[in-house]
Amino acid sequence: xxxxxxxxxxxxxxxxxxxxxxxxxxxxxxxxxxxxxxxxxxxxxxxxxxxxxxxxxxxxxxxxxxxxxxxxxxxxxxxxxxxxxxxxxxxxxxxxxxxxxxxxxxxxxxxxxxxxxxxxxxxxxxxxxxxxxxxxxxxxxxxxxxxxxxxxxxxxxxxxxxxxxxxxxxxxxxxxxxxxxxxxxxxxxxxxxxxxxxxxxxxxxxxxxxxxxxxxxxxx
Amino acid sequence: xxxxxxxxxxxxxxxxxxxxxxxxxxxxxxxxxxxxxxxxxxxxxxxxxxxxxxxxxxxxxxxxxxxxxxxxxxxxxxxxxxxxxxxxxxxxxxxxxxxxxxxxxxxxxxxxxxxxxxxxxxxxxxxxxxxxxxxxxxxxxxxxxxxxxxxxxxxxxxxxxxxxxxxxxxxxxxxxxxxxxxxxxxxxxxxxxxxxxxxxxxxxxxxxxxxxxxxxxxxxxxxxxxxxxxxxxxxxxxxxxxxxxxxxxxxxxxxxxxxxxxxxxxxxxxxxxxxxxxxxxxxxxxxxxxxxxxxxxxxxxxxxxxxxxxxxxxxxxxxxxxxxxxxxxxxxxxxxxxxxxxxxxxxxxxxxxxxxxxxxxxxxxxxxxxxxxxxxxxxxxxxxxxxxxxxxxxxxxxxxxxxxxxxxxxxxxxxxxxxxxxxxxxxxxxxxxxxxxxxxxxxxxxxxxxxxxxxx
Numbered sequence: 038x039x040x041x042x043x044x045x046x047x048x049x050x051x052x053x054x055x056x057x058x059x060x061x062x063x064x065x066x067x068x069x070x071x072x073x074x075x076x077x078x079x080x081x082x083x084x085x086x087x088x089x090x091x092x093x094x095x096x097x098x099x100x101x102x103x104x105x106x107x108x109x110x111x112x113x114x115x116x117x118x119x120x121x122x123x124x125x126x127x128x129x130x131x132x133x134x135x136x137x138x139x140x141x142x143x144x145x146x147x148x149x150x151x152x153x154x155x156x157x158x159x160x161x162x163x164x165x166x167x168x169x170x171x172x173x174x175x176x177x178x179x180x181x182x183x184x185x186x187x188x189x190x191x192x193x194x195x196x197x198x199x200x201x202x203x204x205x206x207x208x209x210x211x212x213x214x215x216x217x218x219x220x221x222x223x224x225x226x227x228x229x230x231x232x233x234x235x236x237x238x239x240x241x242x243x244x245x246x247x248x249x250x251x252x253x254x255x256x257x
Numbered sequence: 258x259x260x261x262x263x264x265x266x267x268x269x270x271x272x273x274x275x276x277x278x279x280x281x282x283x284x285x286x287x288x289x290x291x292x293x294x295x296x297x298x299x300x301x302x303x304x305x306x307x308x309x310x311x312x313x314x315x316x317x318x319x320x321x322x323x324x325x326x327x328x329x330x331x332x333x334x335x336x337x338x339x340x341x342x343x344x345x346x347x348x349x350x351x352x353x354x355x356x357x358x359x360x361x362x363x364x365x366x367x368x369x370x371x372x373x374x375x376x377x378x379x380x381x382x383x384x385x386x387x388x389x390x391x392x393x394x395x396x397x398x399x400x401x402x403x404x405x406x407x408x409x410x411x412x413x414x415x416x417x418x419x420x421x422x423x424x425x426x427x428x429x430x431x432x433x434x435x436x437x438x439x440x441x442x443x444x445x446x447x448x449x450x451x452x453x454x455x456x457x458x459x460x461x462x463x464x465x466x467x468x469x470x471x472x473x474x475x476x477x478x479x480x481x482x483x484x485x486x487x488x489x490x491x492x493x494x495x496x497x498x499x500x501x502x503x504x505x506x507x508x509x510x511x512x513x514x515x516x517x518x519x520x521x522x523x524x525x526x527x528x529x530x531x532x533x534x535x536x537x538x539x540x541x542x543x544x545x546x547x548x549x550x551x552x553x554x555x556x557x558x559x560x561x562x563x564x565x566x567x568x569x570x571x572x573x574x575x576x577x578x579x580x581x582x583x584x585x586x587x588x589x590x591x592x593x594x595x596x597x598x599x600x601x602x603x604x605x606x607x608x609x610x611x612x613x614x615x616x617x618x619x620x621x622x623x624x625x626x627x628x629x630x631x632x633x634x635x636x637x638x639x640x641x642x643x644x645x646x647x648x649x650x651x652x653x654x655x656x657x658x659x660x661x662x663x664x665x666x667x668x669x670x671x672x673x674x675x676x677x678x679x680x681x682x683x684x685x686x687x688x689x690x691x692x693x694x695x696x697x698x699x700x701x702x703x704x705x706x707x708x709x710x711x712x713x
Contacts, residue, residue, distance in 0.1 A: 040472070041453065041465035050469075072412055199414030 078195035097185035309686030316680025349389035355532025356382025523575030613643020
């Protein structure tokens with residue numbers, strides 16, 4: 038019985054199957070890569086604000102404490118954004134004629150709050166509590182990065198669940214003593230004592246590892 | 258509607274031949290491929306396809322409404338979280354088991370008689386798995402996230418919960434589906450070549466492509482035989498494993514009526530019982546319609562009937578042990594569960610289950626009954642109903658009265674529950690009709706082999 042198709046079709050079919058499999062793999066890898074790319078996660082993305090507020094200037098050069106503006110960080114889930122009054126504590130005296138600070142004065146005179154834009158947007162089903170973290174030795178910079186070096190605020194990390202879990206599974210080496218939580222930078226006095234301090238801090242803050250990876254710790 | 262051929266054959270035993278009519282190998286090839294290449298099925302096929310497509314539309318609408326509005330359109334609630342969907346899933350997947358039992362298990366056991374029914378039983382398996390798969394997928398609520406059931410590199414750094422039987426279920430059913438598909442297709446390749454050799458025009462090209470250039474050389478046969486046996490060996494454990502794992506979905510939970518070690522064998526037996534019932538339900542009309550009496554002989558029906566009788570006993574044993582151990586435990590909720598079984602809201606269905614699965618199959622003790630195709634057909638329908646009822650009793654009958662009496666609540670399936678269930682018959686029917694029209698419904702090469710072996 039003669040064959041219906043020429044012999045070379047066999048090769049074409051095989052190559053076709055191979056290419057299909059390869060394409061499938063390619064699409065899969067692309068999707069896996071894409072979900073991790075900054076294009077999707079927004080890592081390093083700057084958010085345009087009504088005032089080009091510089092954390093580098095205020096927190097870095099002037100060394101104003103984080104809590105001066107983000108007042109509720111130790112007592113509430115939300116760190117809080119400063120009202121215009123906070124800005125005016127200094128800017129009623131400083132740069133009072135500058136173009137850059139004009140929106141503050143307008144907000145003050147019109148009694149309308151400044152509409153700051155959210156930089157890090159977590160999904161609604163995630164309950165992140167600022168107070169729990171800063172009261173248990175997790176420094177601001179652990180999640181927000183070196184804010185004191187950012188002229189404009191950007192996302193320091195990709196803030197995926199995997200990223201959160203990295204620390205939730207192994208928090209010991211990321212903990213700091215109470216008095217260092219709001220410092221931009223800290224390293225333990227003697228580098229060799231790192232493990233020892235980590236162990237001490239885990240006990241001090243009474244960190245229960247198994248509870249850190251329970252679903253309901255973050256998803257309620 | 259007992260045809261003449263039946264009567265002739267019934268008087269001609271013992272023994273019933275595996276292949277009737279004194280057919281030669283060439284006759285078989287011509288006859289079966291003619292089913293595919295000429296329009297022998299006539300108008301009834303179109304009418305049947307039309308009805309199936311109508312049901313398929315019901316399926317499409319039910320799925321669309323569910324996706325649009327969510328699982329709230331179903332009758333499930335906090336107390337009975339698994340309703341018709343899980344009942345249907347277990348029922349359909351159980352039906353598939355007979356196909357694998359026939360094609361793989363009986364192949365390894367060198368049971369020659371399996372040959373003529375294995376092809377359509379495998380087809381039945383594939384389609385039943387497809388229908389079954391629909392339900393848990395839609396039951397997820399957000400079916401588009403079904404891939405969360407798979408372990409894959411994700412941004413959440415999460416694995417599936419390996420301690421949950423639901424993930425075992427996902428793995429078991431997807432393995433079952435893919436092995437069944439491979440097994441079915443591998444067996445088809447030489448037959449598609451036989452059809453190709455007799456086809457003309459565009460059909461010839463399609464079948465030539467599908468049979469992957471099969472030339473029937475000794476090399477081809479030797480590789481084919483080996484691959485087929487290996488796949489059979491792989492598929493055989495699946496006969497036992499898939500429904501065992503489905504049963505663990507229930508028995509791992511600590512609810513009375515579920516938490517029982519008898520569940521895996523009891524479920525497997527139930528699966529094979531319902532599977533063989535479905536084989537008979539399909540085979541009896543099919544052999545009359547397609548005139549396959551020479552291939553699907555009374556011997557096949559009788560053997561299937563015997564398997565039904567055996568598995569009916571195992572299933573009945575399962576019922577008895579459940580009742581016995583409930584009583585033996587003396588535990589309040591377990592005793593209450595038994596009481597509800599016999600006197601509760603769903604007790605009428607429970608008696609139907611007992612009638613269909615335990616009492617009616619006793620008719621199969623009589624050879625006369627086992628060799629009357631249409632009597633078997635009606636019995637198999639009853640068993641199909643009974644097995645569906647059993648799954649309903651297991652799912653709903655346990656859940657509706659749990660450990661918290663204030664939460665006790667009846668379950669009422671809504672129109673969309675029934676729509677989806679009815680719709681899967683449309684899915685099954687349409688695909689099965691296409692299958693019997695365009696694919697050799699009897700394994701040609703294995704039939705020819707069987708005839709040759711018979712003569713030697």
